[in-house]
Amino acid sequence: MSEQRSPISDDTASTPKRWITWPRILVVVLVGLLVFAAWAWQRWQGEPEGYFHIDRELAALDSSERKLRADDFQELVIRAAQGYMLDPRTQKVQRSDGPDSEPVRLPDGQPQVVRWDWVSINTWLSDSLPEWRDKGLWPIPAETTDFRVREHNGRLMLGFRFRSGGMDQVISVIVGIELNEEGYLRLDFQRVYAGALPLPWFILRPMLIGAIEQVVMQPLPELIALLEGEWVKAQLDAEVGMDRDVRLLDLDITHEGLAFTISFHTPEIEADDTEAEPPDQADPADDDRATTARQGRP
Numbered sequence: 001m002s003e004q005r006s007p008i009s010d011d012t013a014s015t016p017k018r019w020i021t022w023p024r025i026l027v028v029v030l031v032g033l034l035v036f037a038a039w040a041w042q043r044w045q046g047e048p049e050g051y052f053h054i055d056r057e058l059a060a061l062d063s064s065e066r067k068l069r070a071d072d073f074q075e076l077v078i079r080a081a082q083g084y085m086l087d088p089r090t091q092k093v094q095r096s097d098g099p100d101s102e103p104v105r106l107p108d109g110q111p112q113v114v115r116w117d118w119v120s121i122n123t124w125l126s127d128s129l130p131e132w133r134d135k136g137l138w139p140i141p142a143e144t145t146d147f148r149v150r151e152h153n154g155r156l157m158l159g160f161r162f163r164s165g166g167m168d169q170v171i172s173v174i175v176g177i178e179l180n181e182e183g184y185l186r187l188d189f190q191r192v193y194a195g196a197l198p199l200p201w202f203i204l205r206p207m208l209i210g211a212i213e214q215v216v217m218q219p220l221p222e223l224i225a226l227l228e229g230e231w232v233k234a235q236l237d238a239e240v241g242m243d244r245d246v247r248l249l250d251l252d253i254t255h256e257g258l259a260f261t262i263s264f265h266t267p268e269i270e271a272d273d274t275e276a277e278p279p280d281q282a283d284p285a286d287d288d289r290a291t292t293a294r295q296g297r298p
Contacts (some may be wrong), residue, residue, distance in 0.1 A: 046196030048172040051159040073120040117257035185234040
């Protein structure tokens with residue numbers, strides 16, 4: 001006796017199987033989203049790499065040493081920006097004759113290495129930068145505080161605390177700094193973290209540029225170009241408080257601190273292209289009349 005085939009077609013039989021597959025996919029997706037959300041929340045609450053280690057280093061210093069380091073760093077920055085010669089070992093300003101004599105100006109074109117150690121930089125950022133902001137000397141958005149900086153695998157790590165509404169989070173940015181032989185500088189923003197949660201740079205970039213444009217009425221075009229990842233001439237032209245151009249020749253980010261080589265150059269005064277007009281040629285007829293008048297002839 002031959003077997004009877006089911007009247008149900010193959011398409012009809014496969015329908016329940018497809019119906020069962022979609023809920024399974026949905027469950028897998030939901031579980032994946034929950035796992036990702038739990039991971040992201042844990043990373044959001046995590047400690048930014050190296051940020052709080054800086055705070056622990058600063059906490060190990062007593063108040064007098066912190067003030068000394070912050071004041072020395074500020075003095076070094078000001079004197080280096082003014083173009084004075086620094087002692088290669090102590091980084092103190094060299095003077096012509098004795099401690100009370102005038103500081104020595106760095107000759108035009110002579111390279112000078114300036115070194116900043118991370119502890120001194122972060123001490124100044126922690127203790128002196130808030131005072132500068134309160135006095136209006138450094139325009140920084142009120143939502144950003146507690147700036148810190150250090151080396152991270154040969155790159156620069158810049159961290160700060162962001163407070164807005166109910167949000168209180170540490171944002172850290174890993175930046176690579178490139179300087180080519182033609183004297184152009186470029187910033188390579190490689191990673192951004194909220195806590196320990198990695199974020200794409202394109203999310204933070206417009207926020208950072210917008211914040212700068214809010215607090216600085218006329219932001220430097222070069223600064224905006226650097227944030228956009230463009231190559232910018234590594235030179236500051238002489239402005240108020242600076243009578244010479246300063247050029248960045250080399251930059252080295254180490255575990256101990258930041259070292260860079262600079263040189264100063266007096267701007268050339270452009271010659272006036274306007275040609276001097278020749279003196280008016282005397283009219284011979286006027287000379288004859290003058291001679292006649294002296295001789296008393298009509």
